[in-house]
Amino acid sequence: MKSTIKLIAIIFTSGVLISSCKKNDTMSPTVYYEQQDQMGRPGINTVFVADVADKETFNVTTPSLMGAAFQSKFQARLSALNPGYTVNVLGLDNTTFTSVLATDVLNVSTTGPTKFFTSTTDYLTGRGLADDVIDNELTLIFGGSTGASNPGLTSDHVNANDKVFLTSFPYLASPW
Amino acid sequence: MKKKKMHIAAIVAAFLIVAGILYAADHIDAPTVTNQSTDITDLYVFRAQDPNNLVFVANSQGLASPGNTASLKFDANTLFEFNIDKDGDNVEDLVIQCKYDAASNKIQVYGPVVPSMVGTRSKLEGNMSAEVGVTPYGGSAIIGTGSTGIKVFAGPRDDPFFFDFNKYKEILAGMATGFANPGTDTFAGTNVLSLVVEVPKSLIGASGNINVWLEAKKKI
Structure with missing residues (x-):
């Protein structure tokens, strides 16, 4: 149909x-x-868009319109994933956190190092190949204000890729 | 009638999720793009070995086993577009476009260039800035270099994404209460089709922060 x-x-x-x-x-x-597909940050459509029809819509909504279209749905999803959510380790409450996430763009520094999450005062400066983005996101969703809540849910205990990356172009490892 | 249809759709959707269709970083994230040349798996943007450059990575067509990797193909009707917002309004100020030319078996790069149109519809903008032959499975990496210092690679690579996605699905389905330690990388031993474009920061012309997102678009 x-x-x-x-x-x-x-x-x-x-x-x-x-x-x-x-x-x-x-x-x-x-x-x-x-347009058929798009992404900014890893896992956003997968984790925060629950409904299949919404997944399709999310893929063809330009980032400047995403916040208005998806923030409240992201907030409902966050509450479903972690009913005890109040603030995360960045001090973001559920509305603020989901406002940031719903506009799905990757923030990148053009002047300094680039890493998804370095510390609570230095984050979202890019995404490197080795960055453990899943643990970073799980901690922000489940870890509470100290990052230590729900310890069974804040790391998947897969901390690195299964191949070593190259230090020079094209950086990604040769295929299996 | 309509209600019934929606009900069936919901059951089918629930079944698909429980049956273990993989939705991960952006792998197979929605039905329209699943198993299509437009299915983005991941976007990476990071400082290059030469700190004056930025690297943009667009991966697609994930979860390819070694046996299936040789058959991964770029599609002449698919355009991959890195969108760059320089002023924080989340509207693209520059695009880097990657298009496959079937006749020469090359990926052609356009930009970074100010696009004449923004949003979900695009056309090729400006002049080609670099091109490279697609590296065949098992071959050593072919690197293309453009006159403005852009480098480009196109071909199969190991999927750099790692995640115990199967355990995550079990947790969501209520079949597990937490992750295992050690976890199992669902993406171990699988390949993707990669586009890697290294661009001098001077061609982007921003000092500070940019917002980047990747779009996959189909010829209409």
Whole structure:
């Protein structure tokens, strides 16, 4: 059903493009690309968007519109994951934390080191290959104000990749 | 009728999740992109070995076993686009676009360039800034270098993501109360299709903080 609607939308859109090109048939038609997937920070759609239809919507919502569309749903999801949530180790209450998360962009420093989480005063400066982003996120969701609450849920105890990264370009390890 | 349909959809969705479909960093995160060339698995952005450069990594088509890796292919109808916001409004001020050219079996990089349109629809912007032949499975990494100092790699790599995702799903389903120690990396021994683009910071022209997100777009 959904794919039918999508198909109709695509046919309709292509029709409009083709007819507009007829007015100027000396130019080759411009090729357009329509969004299907996106991500900023790791695991956000996976963890905080519970509903399958919302997962699709999240993938095609531009970041400047994400906060308004998803913050309250993220807050409900956070409460479902951790009913005892008050503040996390960054001191963010549930509204503030989910406001940050719902706008799914990766913050990157252009001047200093880049790491997902270094300390409670130095975080979100990029994402390196070896960063244990899952433990970082689990701690922010489940660890409470000290990071020590719910100790069974704040680390998956997989702390590194299964291959060593390269120090030079292209940095990622060769395939298995 | 409509209600019934939605009910069935909910049951199917619940079944899919319980049956163990993997949704992880961004691996297979929604039905439209599952098993498609547009399925992003991960985005990484980090300072390069040369601290004057930034590295942008776009991984897609995850969970490939070694036996399936040789068949991973870039798609000429898929555009990967790194979006860069420089002024904190979460609207892209620059894009770096990566497009596969089937005739030459190369990935072509456009930008960083100010896009003429923003949002969910894009077209190629400006001129090609670098290109590279796709590294075949088992081959040594081919590195392309553009005239502006951009480096590019395209081909299969080990999936750098690590997570005991199966245990996480058990916890969500109420079948476990916590993670195991040691955990088991669900992504161990699996590969992804990688695009790695290293860009001189001078081409981005920001000093301080930028916001980056990755989009996968399909030709219409």
